[in-house]
Amino acid sequence: MERTLVLIKPDGVRRNIIGDVIARIERKGLKIVALDLRTLDRDTAKTHYEEHSARPFFESLVEFITGGPLVAMVVEGERAVEAFRALAGATDPVAAAPGTIRGDFALEVQQNIVHGSDSTYSAEREINLFFPGLES
Ligand code: RTP
Numbered sequence: 858m859e860r861t862l863v864l865i866k867p868d869g870v871r872r873n874i875i876g877d878v879i880a881r882i883e884r885k886g887l888k889i890v891a892l893d894l895r896t897l898d899r900d901t902a903k904t905h906y907e908e909h910s911a912r913p914f915f916e917s918l919v920e921f922i923t924g925g926p927l928v929a930m931v932v933e934g935e936r937a938v939e940a941f942r943a944l945a946g947a948t949d950p951v952a953a954a955p956g957t958i959r960g961d962f963a964l965e966v967q968q969n970i971v972h973g974s975d976s977t978y979s980a981e982r983e984i985n986l987f988f989p990g991l992e993s
């Protein structure tokens with residue numbers, strides 16, 4: 858069984874759509890095996906997004922992701938990484954298909970409601986960062 862790290866980013870929490878996002882995950886048949894509301898510190902945010910550290914939007918991304926509470930979850934199921942990325946939709950919410958989380962709820966590329974790990978390798982790294990010691 859595969860696992861992925863899902864975040865409902867601060868914009869999603871602010872807009873009171875935690876329940877809607879969770880409902881879509883559960884409706885798909887994926888299982889939530891860990892869940893926590895927390896505000897990220899800058900070091901954790903920088904580590905989480907370290908692949909983007911040289912990008913012009915990095916500082917703005919760190920500000921945004923640390924700017925309020927977010928929901929962190931470990932989601933499990935058959936091909937969970939790919940399954941959640943499909944539910945989330947394209948990074949740019951305007952390009953994201955209607956029916957996806959980003960396609961239905963967002964307009965701006967930074968404030969795109971959710972994060973999902975992009976590979977099983979990233980998932981393992983991110984789950985260890987957010988939920989160290991979580992049993993398998
Ligand atoms: P995520 O990592 O959050 O799941 O999103 P993703 O894989 O679809 O997109 P990625 O390329 O990893 O970008 C990470 C997050 O950075 C913000 N972003 N801003 N201003 C910009 O041009 C820009 N590009 C990306 C978004 O919040 C994106 O989800």
Ligand code: MG
Nearest residue numbers: 972973974975
């Ligand atoms: Mg990404």
